[in-house]
Amino acid sequence: MTARRAGRGETTRKALMDAALRQIARGRSFDALSLRKLTQSVGIVPTAFYRHFESMEALGLALVDESLRTLRRMMREAREQPVPHEQVIRSSVSTYVRYVQANRLHFHFIMRERFGGVATLRHGIHNGIQLFVSELATDLGRFPVLDRWSAPDLRMIAGLIVAAVTEATDLILNAPEDDPDADAEIINTTTRQLRLILLAVPQWRSQ
Amino acid sequence: MTARRAGRGETTRKALMDAALRQIARGRSFDALSLRKLTQSVGIVPTAFYRHFESMEALGLALVDESLRTLRRMMREAREQPVPHEQVIRSSVSTYVRYVQANRLHFHFIMRERFGGVATLRHGIHNGIQLFVSELATDLGRFPVLDRWSAPDLRMIAGLIVAAVTEATDLILNAPEDDPDADAEIINTTTRQLRLILLAVPQWRSQ
DNA sequence: GCGTGATGTAAACGACTGTTCACTTTGTCA
DNA sequence: TGACAAAGTGAACAGTCGTTTACATCACGC
Numbered sequence: 001m002t003a004r005r006a007g008r009g010e011t012t013r014k015a016l017m018d019a020a021l022r023q024i025a026r027g028r029s030f031d032a033l034s035l036r037k038l039t040q041s042v043g044i045v046p047t048a049f050y051r052h053f054e055s056m057e058a059l060g061l062a063l064v065d066e067s068l069r070t071l072r073r074m075m076r077e078a079r080e081q082p083v084p085h086e087q088v089i090r091s092s093v094s095t096y097v098r099y100v101q102a103n104r105l106h107f108h109f110i111m112r113e114r115f116g117g118v119a120t121l122r123h124g125i126h127n128g129i130q131l132f133v134s135e136l137a138t139d140l141g142r143f144p145v146l147d148r149w150s151a152p153d154l155r156m157i158a159g160l161i162v163a164a165v166t167e168a169t170d171l172i173l174n175a176p177e178d179d180p181d182a183d184a185e186i187i188n189t190t191t192r193q194l195r196l197i198l199l200a201v202p203q204w205r206s207q
Numbered sequence: 208m209t210a211r212r213a214g215r216g217e218t219t220r221k222a223l224m225d226a227a228l229r230q231i232a233r234g235r236s237f238d239a240l241s242l243r244k245l246t247q248s249v250g251i252v253p254t255a256f257y258r259h260f261e262s263m264e265a266l267g268l269a270l271v272d273e274s275l276r277t278l279r280r281m282m283r284e285a286r287e288q289p290v291p292h293e294q295v296i297r298s299s300v301s302t303y304v305r306y307v308q309a310n311r312l313h314f315h316f317i318m319r320e321r322f323g324g325v326a327t328l329r330h331g332i333h334n335g336i337q338l339f340v341s342e343l344a345t346d347l348g349r350f351p352v353l354d355r356w357s358a359p360d361l362r363m364i365a366g367l368i369v370a371a372v373t374e375a376t377d378l379i380l381n382a383p384e385d386d387p388d389a390d391a392e393i394i395n396t397t398t399r400q401l402r403l404i405l406l407a408v409p410q411w412r413s414q
Numbered sequence: 415g416c417g418t419g420a421t422g423t424a425a426a427c428g429a430c431t432g433t434t435c436a437c438t439t440t441g442t443c444a
Numbered sequence: 445t446g447a448c449a450a451a452g453t454g455a456a457c458a459g460t461c462g463t464t465t466a467c468a469t470c471a472c473g474c
Contacts, residue, residue, distance in 0.1 A: 012421085012422090027324055027325075027326050028238070028324045029236045029238055029239065029323055029324030031235070031236055031239045032236065032238045032239045032324055034460080034461070034462090035461080035462065035463095036460075036461065036462080037460095044421090044422065044423090045422065045423055045424075046461095046462080046463085047422085047423075047424085047462095047463075047464085047465095048421070048422050048423075049462095050463085051420075051421055051422070052421090056462090111322050112322050112323070112324070114322070115318050115319050115321070115322055115323075115377070116236055116319070116322075116323070117234055117235045117236030117239055117319070118234075119234050126381075153399075156396055156399050156400055156403070157400075157403065159374060159396065159400070160367075160370075160371055160400045160403065160404075162374075163367075163370040163371050163373065163374045164367055164370050166370065166374075167366060167369075167370045167373075170322070174333075189363055189366065192360075192363050193363055193364075193366070193367045196363070196364065196367065196404065196407045196411060197367075197403065197404065197407065199407040199410045199411065200403045200404065200406040200407035200410070203406045203407070203410070204403060204406065207399075219451085219452090241430080241431070241432090242431080242432060242433095243430075243431065243432080244430095251451090251452065251453090252452065252453055252454075253431095253432080253433085254432095254433075254434085254435090254452080254453075254454085255451070255452050255453075256432095257433080258450075258451055258452075259451090262432095263432090
């Protein structure tokens with residue numbers, strides 16, 4: 001299904017996906033995109049679209065796939081890179097912020113279509129994020145105090161962290177680009193939120 | 208601007224707004240709605256739309272207004288109703304869940320268009336939620352320990368709470384209707400998340 | 415070099431879009 | 445009762461939409 005050989009066409013396939021991402025970053029939602037406008041902005045004739053995607057929805061699913069992949073890539077890199085013992089949280093947050101900025105289009109797509117109008121995309125993104133939460137939960141389970149927590153409790157706290165990070169992502173994407181002050185404030189707030197959460201960990205009794 | 212006298216037309220105006228909400232709850236995003244289909248589902252001719260709204264965007268803004276109003280109404284009622292001292296959190300959460308279920312269409316609209324494709328709606332909702340966060344922050348500032356917190360810290364924790372509640376809202380709207388088990392789990396998870404947050408409050412040092 | 419499959423083109427289709435204008439119906443208030 | 449404004453109608457417009465079908469071009473492996 002994903003099997004595709006490289007060649008000239010592969011680049012225009014990419015171009016179509018990029019055009020869609022750009023439209024979305026400009027404000028449109030996916031199910032208001034026009035096949036004709038996409039092909040026009042890529043410089044091919046409308047019918048040529050079908051050489052690369054069976055339908056618009058197929059394009060959307062490809063975008064979900066690609067975007068979730070950059071999300072996973074981030075997590076993998078975060079895991080492999082050595083953890084600085086002081087300021088773990090703050091440095092993680094600012095790394096994340098930089099990552100989002102470096103992949104604006106993908107994150108914009110995820111944020112918009114996460115609650116967007118196309119069911120299959122919505123579900124695909126939802127599943128991807130749930131997977132993300134699960135992985136974060138198991139990661140957390142390796143830390144000193146949290147290693148005694150039950151699985152549901154770990155998921156609960158992972159969900160909370162992801163909610164905070166999601167809020168931060170929204171702020172980043174809507175902040176003016178290259179505004180160090182705005183970035184600093186987002187990093188600051190999110191860091192404090194995460195610190196607050198972790199501060200509660202030692203007190204927690206699962207009840 | 209909002210001044211409108213009652214009459215026959217007022218009901219079809221309402222009908223148009225409801226038709227839009229129903230379409231959105233069915234999965235469409237606002238900027239993919241069709242003026243003609245809306246009027247058709249209401250039983251009037253396309254041109255009659257303009258008797259009630261200057262444009263589609265005007266309809267959207269009216270929906271933002273209406274939806275945010277139900278949000279504020281909830282908060283007001285929550286404030287006025289006496290607070291049960293035990294199980295404050297759990298009972299608040301389950302009240303909220305019931306409220307969302309009773310106003311599915313409005314919450315669905317807010318959730319979808321919060322990151323949706325129409326800028327003015329997005330901003331309107333964003334501002335409404337920010338107001339919501341601010342009010343929550345001042346409300347929190349009346350509680351025993353929190354009354355010594357700085358304003359930014361209060362906003363920070365209010366934002367975190369809203370993030371958790373937002374996540375819960377998403378789950379409610381996507382859960383099958385009338386499924387007590389699903390409801391119970393959502394209430395449970397969210398309650399534990401809020402409990403965790405409040406558990407950290409006494410430990411917090413602002414720096 | 416030739417053929418073959420991948421990629422792109424051109425024309426055309428029927429359907430649907432938002433919006434205009436002039437007109438008719440309806441309800442209300444003087 | 446009759447006037448007037450609000451609400452709804454009907455026809456028509458210029459565009460845009462997705463998709464089909466048949467044909468042209470390109471690149472690459474034999």
